Amino acid sequence: MRIGIAGITGRVGRLLIEEVLAAGATVAGGTTRTPEQAVGLPADIPLFKTMSELAEECDVVIDFTHADTVVNSAKSLVGTGVAWVLGTTGLSALQTKMLQEASGYVTVVHAANFSPGVTLVQRLAQMMASALPADSYDAEILEMHHRQKVDAPSGTALAIGQAVARGRGVVLADVRESGRDGLTGPRKPGAIGFAALRGGQIVGEHDVLFTSADEQITLSHRAFDRRIFATGAVRAALWTKGRDVGLYSMEDVLGLPPL
Template identity: 55%
Template sequence: MTISPRIGIAGITGRLGSLCAEEAGTSLAGGLSRHADANRNITSNPTAFAKNCDVVIDVSHASTVQTHATAFADAKCPWVLGTTGLGADDQTAVDKAAKLIPVLQAANFSPALTLFLELAKQLGAGLPGYDAEIVEVHHRQKVDAPSGTALAIGRAVAEGRNVALEDVMRLDQNGTRPDGAIGFASLRGGQIVGEHDLMFMAADEQITLSHRALDRRVFARGAIMAARWLAQQPPGLYGMADVLRRAV
């Protein structure tokens, strides 16, 4: 009989963190937050937190990534990282931790969106002369723009075209559109969970990939799936595609 790993949630008081805690059920080992709450088994100490977990789901904030990378690596605790908006130094810390512990990094835990990224890469490779535009819509409280998922889509297209996203991404839509650019547009309003459209446009045709998240719980369920899978893996840097490949 397989024993479910003890799952800790970093950012447990946030929207997604609280849903992850619900989906973990009896496997929940505790939470990590800036505001400790002993009655709810929530600590503000990442080192003590990690030592009590078999795997951690981190949906906190980019400002905590470097601290968490050190604490979780020292505790030899597998790390599912869903935090977006990372800087270069943050990513370096993640890559360093992945040499010591298994790390799964994903901008989006949706199984369908994971396959969307695979298709985006294929279309980017197969339609090199088409204009590529990404439009994302989220709730009015979302801080970062473009969303981490939109950037992941852009990276998939760029990878298919064998270019670096940073060299071709276009956030300012004023003026004429340069050849080879990957454009981004972000809309914010209401309580929209998340909508992403990827359009490839030529003079005589257009193809659009669309994903709509109807319930934020889909991300929590995907994160739990990732955590249970990652707990059994050796050190390395993984993505949601690795989880799905082994699930089929």
């Protein structure tokens, strides 16, 4: 397969080059804002300024750029037949709508986290939330990342929260509690709580806690290397070959049955 990499000069983009080649696929090229950012990349990898240009050269694009690029990327890929593996989080309502519309024309795999371990944590969190009554088991999600991270809670933490909400049959926005400070009053029944820590160069740590008056169950995931995200994204890109158009998740890539 010919795999393009949007944002090829970023930290994950550079890892993606190695993982694509390790998988026996071809790096068809990548997008970059300025040539100066491409220092250190293999000289034989074509560089492009736009998604449209990149799409002309590949079968699938792996995209770990920014939410602000989603609308333009969606418009660029519609009608090309090029699959889109998107790892961008924090999408607005418009960006989500454009992503969904694009999936009516091309194969799209969207995930907040391409780690197989995180995907399984989300699945288990949904199963546990379905089995443990919300009025007896308080759900809290704790995450920690490196000091440079600009968003909180992380996209992965929110995705886990969405899984808990699905298991409970509620809308996350209606029960989410984040950043408690001061006299907040007692914990609201059925709330899904979030806490975000930042420090050092931690790649990503996530804990999901279900706590009752009598016991506590914790699901934990620790990422030691960003390479796990690149490896998972390449796995997803290879999986798109021959797939029908539509919107898929890492659960589909891993072959997990629907709940």
